[in-house]
Amino acid sequence: MLDKSPEELLDIDWTPPARDWMDPHVDFEARKGTWSYPAAPKNLEYLGFPNPREWSPTDEDWKLPGNWKQVVLDGMRERLAKFRSFKVFMDICVRCGACADKCHFFIGSGDPKNMPVLRAELLRSIYRRDFTAAGKILGSLAGARELTPEVLKEWYYYFYQCTECRRCSVYCPYGIDTAEVTMMARELMNLVGLNINWVMEPVANCHRTGNHLGIQPHTFKDNIEFLCEELEDATGIHIEPSINRKGAEILFIVPSADYFADPGIYTFMGYLLLFEQIGLDYTLSAYASEGGNFGLFTSHDTIKRLNYKMYAEAKRLGVKWILGGECGHMWRVVHQYMDTMNGPADFLEVPVSPVTGTRFDHAASTKMVHVCEFTADLLRHGKLRLDPSRNDHRVVTFHDSCNPARAMGLLEEPRYILRRVVNNFHEMPAETIREKTFCCGGGAGLGNDENMEMRMRGGFPRANAVRHVHEKHGVNLLTCICAIDRATLPPLMEYWVPEVQVSGLHELVGNALVMDGEKPRETDLRGDPLMRPVGEPAETAAAEGEA
Amino acid sequence: MRFLAALVATGLLWAVAWLGAGVLGWNWLFAVAIPYLALFLFVAGVAARVIGWGRSPVPFRIPTVCGQQKSLDWIPRDPLDSPFTAAETVGRMALEVLAFRSLFRGSRARLTPGKRLVIESDKWLWAGAIAFHWSLLVVLLRHLRYVTEPVPALVGWLEAIDGFFQVASPTLFVTDVVLAGALVYLLGRRVFDPRLRYISLPTDWFALLLLLSIAGSGISLRYFTKTDLVAVKQLALGLATFHPVVPDGIGAMFYVHLFLVSALLAWFPFSKLVHMAGIFLSPTRNLANNNRARRHVNPWNPDVEVHTYEQWEDEFRDKLIAAGIEVEREG
Numbered sequence: 001m002l003d004k005s006p007e008e009l010l011d012i013d014w015t016p017p018a019r020d021w022m023d024p025h026v027d028f029e030a031r032k033g034t035w036s037y038p039a040a041p042k043n044l045e046y047l048g049f050p051n052p053r054e055w056s057p058t059d060e061d062w063k064l065p066g067n068w069k070q071v072v073l074d075g076m077r078e079r080l081a082k083f084r085s086f087k088v089f090m091d092i093c094v095r096c097g098a099c100a101d102k103c104h105f106f107i108g109s110g111d112p113k114n115m116p117v118l119r120a121e122l123l124r125s126i127y128r129r130d131f132t133a134a135g136k137i138l139g140s141l142a143g144a145r146e147l148t149p150e151v152l153k154e155w156y157y158y159f160y161q162c163t164e165c166r167r168c169s170v171y172c173p174y175g176i177d178t179a180e181v182t183m184m185a186r187e188l189m190n191l192v193g194l195n196i197n198w199v200m201e202p203v204a205n206c207h208r209t210g211n212h213l214g215i216q217p218h219t220f221k222d223n224i225e226f227l228c229e230e231l232e233d234a235t236g237i238h239i240e241p242s243i244n245r246k247g248a249e250i251l252f253i254v255p256s257a258d259y260f261a262d263p264g265i266y267t268f269m270g271y272l273l274l275f276e277q278i279g280l281d282y283t284l285s286a287y288a289s290e291g292g293n294f295g296l297f298t299s300h301d302t303i304k305r306l307n308y309k310m311y312a313e314a315k316r317l318g319v320k321w322i323l324g325g326e327c328g329h330m331w332r333v334v335h336q337y338m339d340t341m342n343g344p345a346d347f348l349e350v351p352v353s354p355v356t357g358t359r360f361d362h363a364a365s366t367k368m369v370h371v372c373e374f375t376a377d378l379l380r381h382g383k384l385r386l387d388p389s390r391n392d393h394r395v396v397t398f399h400d401s402c403n404p405a406r407a408m409g410l411l412e413e414p415r416y417i418l419r420r421v422v423n424n425f426h427e428m429p430a431e432t433i434r435e436k437t438f439c440c441g442g443g444a445g446l447g448n449d450e451n452m453e454m455r456m457r458g459g460f461p462r463a464n465a466v467r468h469v470h471e472k473h474g475v476n477l478l479t480c481i482c483a484i485d486r487a488t489l490p491p492l493m494e495y496w497v498p499e500v501q502v503s504g505l506h507e508l509v510g511n512a513l514v515m516d517g518e519k520p521r522e523t524d525l526r527g528d529p530l531m532r533p534v535g536e537p538a539e540t541a542a543a544e545g546e547a
Numbered sequence: 548m549r550f551l552a553a554l555v556a557t558g559l560l561w562a563v564a565w566l567g568a569g570v571l572g573w574n575w576l577f578a579v580a581i582p583y584l585a586l587f588l589f590v591a592g593v594a595a596r597v598i599g600w601g602r603s604p605v606p607f608r609i610p611t612v613c614g615q616q617k618s619l620d621w622i623p624r625d626p627l628d629s630p631f632t633a634a635e636t637v638g639r640m641a642l643e644v645l646a647f648r649s650l651f652r653g654s655r656a657r658l659t660p661g662k663r664l665v666i667e668s669d670k671w672l673w674a675g676a677i678a679f680h681w682s683l684l685v686v687l688l689r690h691l692r693y694v695t696e697p698v699p700a701l702v703g704w705l706e707a708i709d710g711f712f713q714v715a716s717p718t719l720f721v722t723d724v725v726l727a728g729a730l731v732y733l734l735g736r737r738v739f740d741p742r743l744r745y746i747s748l749p750t751d752w753f754a755l756l757l758l759l760s761i762a763g764s765g766i767s768l769r770y771f772t773k774t775d776l777v778a779v780k781q782l783a784l785g786l787a788t789f790h791p792v793v794p795d796g797i798g799a800m801f802y803v804h805l806f807l808v809s810a811l812l813a814w815f816p817f818s819k820l821v822h823m824a825g826i827f828l829s830p831t832r833n834l835a836n837n838n839r840a841r842r843h844v845n846p847w848n849p850d851v852e853v854h855t856y857e858q859w860e861d862e863f864r865d866k867l868i869a870a871g872i873e874v875e876r877e878g
Contacts, residue, residue: 010662016745048852082847084603085830091596092825095751097736097743098649098672101656107664117746134750134817141552143748169611173643173650173676174822175831177611207854208862217863218870244872286872287859300606301851308853316856336609340843362618366839373618380621407609409616409629409836416622431654431666435613435628461656464664 002033002452006496009108009457014101016112022125022145024154028057033453034109036160036446039200044193046204047302051193057156062149068192069147073130075191079184080131086184089176090127093120099168099178104439105161108457113158116168116178122158123185126151156194159185161454163446164297164329165402165439182444187299195298199445202294206306211256211290217243220286223259231269234527236519239276241284244317248283249354251314254325255291255483258504264486266525267326267504270513271371274506277515278355278383282323288313291330292483296337297445304341307333310368311342321351322368326504328401328482329443331370335408339366356381370404372413372481375509379420385514388423390521393531394477395424396508397469399462399489400437401482411435414481414505421512426473432465442488455488456495463496470497478502550738553752557760564806569799577802578782579791585809592816593824600828606845608838611831617840629836636835643832647676672736679729682722685709686765689720693783723766730759750818757811764804774798 002009028035041052053063065071080087099116101107106114113119125145128135135144145151164179189195202212209216215223221243228239242248254271258264275282288309295302314322324334339345348367351360358377360369378384398418404410411434418425432438441459442451469475478489478500489502511524523529568577614625627648630636642648655669689709691702710718734755737743768774778794779801785792815821827833835841860867860874867874 007662010658012658014658015741021745081603082606084600084605084828085609087603088600088825088828088830091600092819092822092829094819094822095743095746095748096650096672096676097740097746098653100742100746102654107656112742112745115742115746121746132817141749143750166611169831170613171649171652171654173647174826175611175643175649175829177609177831180609180831208859210859216866217872218866221870221872246873286867287856301849304849305851305853308851309856312853312856335838337607339838340607340845341848343842358619360618361840362616362837363839365842368839376622377619380619406612409612409614409625410618411615412622413618429666431668436652461664468663 001491002456002495004033004453009453009460012108012110014106014110021112021118021121022140024122024145024148024150026154026157028153028157031157032450034161034451034457035157035454036196036198036448036451039195039197043197043200043204044195047200047207049193049195049200050191053193057153062153062194064149064152064192068149068152071191072147072152072188075188076127076131076184079187080127083180083184085177085180088174089120089181090124090131092174093117093124093176095121096173098171098173099176102168102171103162103178104165104167104441104461105163105454105458108441108460109454113154114161116172116176119158119162119178120176120181122151122154123181152189152192152194155185155189159189160196160446163402163439163441163443163458165443166406167402167436167439170406170435183296183300186297190299196445196448198448198451199294199297202292202445203298203302203306206290206294209289210285210287210309212292212294213256213260215256215260215289217286217289220259220289224284227259227265227269228272230265231272231525234269234523234525235273235515235521237273237276237515237517239272241272241275241282243284243286245283246317248317249281249320250283250323251288251310251317251319251321252282252284252323252325253288253291253310254284255327255330256289257292257483257487258325258327261487263490263501263503263507263526264483266507266510267486268506269525270504270506270508270510271325273510273513273515274375274378274384277513278378280354283317283319285313285317291325291327291334293330293333294445296329296333300337303333303337307338308342310334310338311345314345314367315347320349321363322348323351323371323374324368325371326481326483326506328403328484330403330483331410332403332407334366334368338368353377355383370408370410370413372410372417372505375506376413376416379417386420386512387514388421388512390511390524390530391422391508392424393524393528394422394503394508395426395473395475396422396477396479397426397428397466397473397475398433399428399440399466399478399480399485400433400435401480401485402437402439402443404481405435405437409435410481417505417509418479421508424473426469426475428465428469432461438462438465440482440485440488440492442492443484447484447488452491456492459488459492460496462489463492466493466500467497470500476500479505479508481505549747549749550752552749553756556749556753557756560757560807560810561760561803564803565799568802568806574793574797574802577806578793578797579786581809582786582805583791585812589812589815592813593821596816596821597824597828600825604846605830605834606847607830608834608843609830610834610836612836616836631835631837631840633835636833640827640833644826647673647680649832650676671732675729675732675736678725679733682726682729685722686720686726689722693780694787696784717769720769723762723769727759727762727766730755730762734759754818754820757807757814761804761807761811764800764807768798768800768804772798772800774801
């Protein structure tokens with residue numbers, strides 16, 4: 001846990017310093033706690049990435065390759081030619097400042113280079129100098145800077161201090177997307193060996209074992225069997241999900257944290273209960289055992305390398321379509337990249353719910369459906385019996401995870417489910433939810449321990465909104481549909497609002513779901529005792545702005 | 548410093564025009580040669596920029612989604628902030644270009660003394676931007692009076708509406724006041740908001756000072772330092788029909804105005820002002836959110852090294868068999 005107190009952290013000054021932003025110097029020694037450790041050489045070697053070596057950001061010499069400048073500038077030229085987004089976003093910013101206070105890292109740190117406009121200028125200034133006439137002639141008058149090792153160090157600090165949440169892009173009059181700029185900057189840094197281990201180790205693990213955590217197939221099976229035993233204790237229902245089973249109708253892919261770590265495991269239990277109850281013909285895969293994709297935080301090629309397994313495994317097993325679990329950046333990849341990169345998935349069928357007969361035409365090409373879409377459809381057709389009072393010990397608010405909100409527009413499906421499985425649901429303020437939602441502060445590979453101060457700072461706007469509904473409505477559970485959230489929000493809550501716990505949505509579904517042959521439930525899936533009917537009338541879900 | 552550089556540059560432009568046309572009398576240069584050159588740079592430059600952007604493909608469909616997606620039929624979706632069809636995407640773009648929809652989301656963060664974060668609606672930037680852009684458009688359309696004969700009816704109507712408040716003679720145009728006021732506001736926020744001051748480049752100041760100079764010299768021409776409008780129209784029509792003539796009797800202030808406009812046109816394609824064209828090519832706004840329904844093709848989709856199932860099974864075969872997970876090959 002962080003040794004600085006919340007009061008110390010909130011001593012924030014949003015007024016920029018006297019020092020000109022074009023000065024790239026970063027004091028890594030003084031800023032420990034706000035940056036991530038470099039990638040271990042073994043991970044880069046395994047993946048075939050350039051310049052594997054031992055080094056530290058606090059070193060004077062970062063051991064860049066001899067031709068580093070040429071490599072970076074050539075890389076930039078190549079990407080300007082391949083991505084219209086990059087080129088347009090380098091050219092059209094007017095520095096209107098609409099984005100300035102939209103970044104959670106700026107709000108929580110006051111560091112002016114965390115204003116999205118300046119984060120992009122760090123790269124744009126180099127672009128101007130080497131790729132535009134005005135920058136070549138007018139130099140700093142036109143906002144151009146020379147690429148130096150100091151600038152690369154500054155990039156390392158600030159482009160691994162962006163969670164690619166895309167909130168700024170919502171407010172930008174031209175839709176300039178800092179995530180896109182950060183992705184380009186990270187690709188360029190990868191070319192000369194400036195990467196962080198919290199990204200590259202999961203990538204290397206995922207490439208080899210099939211999941212970020214490096215869980216091998218026999219352990220994968222053990223973990224799931226263990227969770228099923230826990231499930232049986234809580235519900236009396238015995239479940240044996242199949243693994244790598246050919247001929248199943250549906251391949252179900254979840255983020256690996258869901259079968260590995262608290263509180264994701266309770267979400268996983270919720271999925272299993274639901275599928276058992278409706279008799280779904282599905283299989284898990286130990287090869288495609290990762291929904292998430294840390295390639296998104298590395299490079300476009302790496303996204304494709306890791307994402308390849310989903311379609312490949314669906315084809316090998318001969319399933320009809322793919323169902324995906326609750327995960328944020330996984331769904332950015334599945335929704336916006338997968339079909340383009342590894343499609344067309346012409347060996348699959350347009351997904352149809354075997355229970356309701358609903359054809360998911362909006363996924364007609366990708367052939368992959370979000371579990372919230374699937375469950376909302378079940379509920380709409382009245383296929384589930386629910387006892388929301390089993391969640392009465394929870395007063396819930398919903399955190400829109402960045403990517404399902406801003407990459408997909410998956411806003412109502414989870415709320416529809418939530419309102420049916422809990423009796424106490426309260427929204428956070430409008431400026432902090434839906435497409436305007438605030439990041440957890442630890443996405444895009446930044447959710448590591450050495451970066452804890454920056455995580456607590458970046459997560460402050462989210463925590464502040466949770467504290468608001470905690471004080472106003474007694475909220476004690478923050479529900480989300482993202483595995484990174486489920487890993488990063490618990491420490492964030494512990495730091496800012498310790499009374500609030502974190503859960504996935506299908507954990508609450510699992511609690512409320514009335515199953516055939518279940519034993520009377522004494523506890524929820526976590527083993528916490530249920531609040532049995534006390535005098536207090538539960539607030540009805542309908543009161544909370546049923547749209 | 549940055550502000551000073553922009554101020555000096557703008558001042559120089561004034562001085563050049565005043566000296567060249569007003570004192571030295573190089574009228575042909577300032578009335579014909581420079582405007583034509585500027586116009587050429589503007590057209591060719593903007594075309595080159597747009598073609599340059601267009602040459603880079605759009606490998607992925609990456610809209611920033613700002614509303615409910617199309618999924619289940621019974622969930623009301625948001626066609627303008629999460630467009631699914633081409634028509635809806637055009638609608639989103641129209642709203643963005645004509646009404647500055649994204650700026651309209653404007654808010655301002657504030658920390659209370661008790662260190663609570665409060666985010667409040669703040670539409671001032673939106674209002675300033677809308678006021679500036681729309682009044683500039685009307686002013687430009689009104690200028691059609693000088694380059695057309697007969698003058699289109701549209702111009703007459705615009706003038707009638709714009710001059711609704713007949714408070715002085717000549718009739719005061721509302722857009723003149725709004726344009727200048729909006730520019731002063733936009734300049735003022737860059738001066739007085741420390742964050743904006745910090746992010747502003749010399750070219751940001753220059754753009755505003757140049758536009759203010761153009762507006763100022765134009766207003767001056769209309770209301771104060773009046774010039775021979777018949778002569779101006781003769782010049783403008785000559786330019787527009789590619790039969791340039793330089794009549795006598797045009798005051799120095801007009802040449803200043805024309806030169807500043809020329810400077811703006813010539814600089815436009817090389818500056819941030821190309822956002823006017825760039826907005827139409829922004830992939831987070833001009834693409835539909837229908838990724839899972841319709842496949843988007845990347846023209847350079849690369850082959851990458853992957854870890855195949857066979858490689859994976861080879862590495863873990865013993866463990867798979869021991870765990871009772873079905874394998875493709877037993878050994």
